[in-house]
Amino acid sequence: MKLLEVKNLKTYFNISSGQVKAVDDVSFDLDYGESLGLVGESGCGKTTSALSIVQLLPKEGKIYGGEILLEGVNLAELNDGEMQKYRWNDISLVFQGAMNALNPVMRIGDQIAEAIVLHQKVSMKEALIKAGDILELVEMPRDRLMNYPHEFSGGMKQRVMIAMALACDPKIIIGDEPTTALDVMVQAQILNLIEKLRKEFNMGFILITHDLSILTETCDKIAIMYAGKIVEIAESEELFKKPVHPYTNKLIGCFPDMNGERKLKEGIEGAPPNMLELPSGCLFAPRCEFASDICHQSMPETVEVGPNHYVACHKWEEMINGQ
Template sequence: MGTVLSVEKLSTYFKTDKGIAKAVEDVSFTVNEGEMLGLIGESGCGKTTVAQSILRLIEYPGKVVKGSVHLNGKDLLKASNSELSKLRWKDISVIPQSAMNALNPIYTIGDQIIEAILLHEDVTKKEAIKRTKNLLEMVGIDGDRWKSYPHEFSGGMKQRVAIAMALACNPKVIISDESTTGLDVLTQAQVIALLKDLQRKMNLAVIIISHDLPMVTAICDRIAIMYAGKIVEWANTDQILKDARHPYAKALLNATPDLSDIGRKVQSIPGSVPNLVNPPKGCRFHSRCPYVMESCSQIVPELLEVSPGHYTACLLEEIRHG
């Protein structure tokens, strides 16, 4: 199982009236073929900015200031616009947060999928229509409804259409950016189950961006936890659940209800994500951390491999492994 996507030292900043906001800083991770990686954290931690940076969708006043994003050896950040247009949809695609906004209301859903296929694949329109109908069937929608308009579908069905669009050109990597936000709990579960099933059948590499920790831990092979623009812990899902090392990772787990342990109290995380125009020195979590040391406000911790495949950025771990 080889690495399909490799992100190295990715940093994305935004110009604001109050200064430069360091929305993403030195973010690194990999995604393997057939793997589902969860990227989680509170709102404002930089998850969506990472996705947009990977896809080169950052616009002024934002800018990717450094780093690399290799997709099967090709650095997307150095690709020309023409090269990038060929790679999107064909090699990497995205399931947007809101299918309502992603689908054009004046075109049928079939026309929108067909357009993407004809743009990137050397096929006839007849073949594109056949593939579109097959894609809709794959996501649980009657293929004959390819001539329907978005307003004729429920929210959950629109999200299924968005998944079908993302799969239109058989990409190697799919990024799902909060793609179940706004759906009711039952529909969320159905859409996530569908995505997981398709990922297994098609051997896709999938990045799930979410703040829904229970959902991510239920379906993802590995998890990367972001806080204030940085990855603070990265490991297999079982390692995170059984042996979370970073105080923020522990706090997220403690703040999540567990129906298997009714007596356990849910603990809130005091404070809020810091302003990234003027982020705190040292560890960005130190002002909210129950284990804070004097050095935490001065030294920036590096990601350290604390056990095979398990990385965390915490000075306590550096001391333990000194």
Template sequence: MTLLEVNNLKTYFETSQGLYKAVDGTTFDLDYGEALGLVGESGCGKTTCALSITRLLPKEGKIHGGEIFLEGTNLVKLGDDEIRARRWKDVSIIFQGAMNALNPVMKIGDQIAEAVVLHEKVSKRSGIKRAEELFELVEMPKKRINNYPHEFSGGMKQRAMIAMALACNPKIVIGDEPTTALDVMVQAQILNLLEKLRRELRMGLILITHDLSILAETCDKIAVMYAGKIVEIGTIEDIFERTAHPYTERLISCFPNVGKEKIIPPGIDGVPPNLLEPIKGCSFYPRCHKALPICSHVEPESRNLGGKHFASCHLSGEVSHEQ
């Protein structure tokens, strides 16, 4: 059985100007021990996708369509109580700037223990023991569970957040820009840790970032999001060596190779479409350097380009399934 299957997910926000289609037909899957990277410009719907899977959307955000199957159970159909009971055990999330999510007046070990006690219905003592084990797992001395958040460096706080996210042995961990606020060295350590944990614990990992180069080193698959949709998805080789979508091409060109002469990345001209308005044709058409006349009025379907490589672009040729 597949660990996670997201089918045609549509998550919209109710705003004073109308429905904002932040995620509009997103499809992907994730297997045990697999790492999927989700990348795209600010506002393309990455966090909304993560909040939909964990059912942590703000009240103005609703899932309007699609399914999220976790080991065969459709999370979209679960009631609030059922979701609450499963949260942290099924899917946990490490947020962007997660350090602020820690309670400043509570020892870190107590915060982790509290989550364990709440969800696993064990004694406080077992909760503390679990906090110590988790600290060892995230490579921190276990006596540090007696510290308060302000006694930790940024990297240590992020390790503590990872320990917290792992408290109830989740099947999937989502890291939403988990290393953005950290310096490059610490960032690499945290990513290596997540990488090690997902292999050892066979967790599914969804890593969200703006930075394609991080995903190339940490993930098995990459999903490129644009304006609420995944426009290309595939293995690292598919995305970097058999790039099919012009938007992916532009994203890659924004990240000059490490070690090469430093150049200012070109960026991508123009802005993403307004998701309050219906989109005609391809959503990337107005910014696309390869656009064809058809792109202005016919929305490209997602096409299989071989294996698990899919792209939504009129320029990409479909591979017949009979081959």
């Protein structure tokens, strides 16, 4: 049994101007000790996918279909009360804005320990000892348990956040742009730390980002999302060496080459579609230089183009042969 299997997940938002299919028919899986990168432009549904897994969607959002199987248990069917047991204990999150993700008037020790008290039914004293151990795990002195969030730098706060995410020995950690607000040096430290801990504890890790460059080293698998759908999913190396979907190609094209020419990369023409008025065929067709009639008329099926390499594109054969 896989650790996590997401099958045909559909999460829609009902807003006053209509229904937004933020996540539409998304499937992926994650094994113990495996890491998956979810990449895409802002608003492509990567955060919504993550929040759907733990059912922390804003009140406009609702899961309309699909299954989220955590070791065989379908989380999508659980109500909020039942879900509470799984949150943090099995799946924890590291949010983007660690600046604001910690309660400013609570000592970080208490913030880490309260989760341990809740899920492992131990006393606050024991929980604080464990919180100290975890803080050392993220390479921070344990006496910092007594400090408040404002007494830490951005990178330190993110470490605290990671420590907090580890508090209940979760099976999966979801990092929602965990390093976006940090400078490159700290970013590397944090990612290495997560890598080390993930291997040590054999945890699944989902890394959500718009920054392809950090995924190559960190993730075993990468899923590219566009307008609420996964357009391509493959093992990292395969994806970077043999990208099939035109969107993936463009994304990788935006990624500057260290040894290449010193010039700004061209972006991708146009903008992601208006999520309220989606085009009828392939969602990327309006921006795709290879698009033909069929692309504008029907939605492409997801096909397996190589081992564990899935692509949703009508032109996949041409794309592979063209390279």
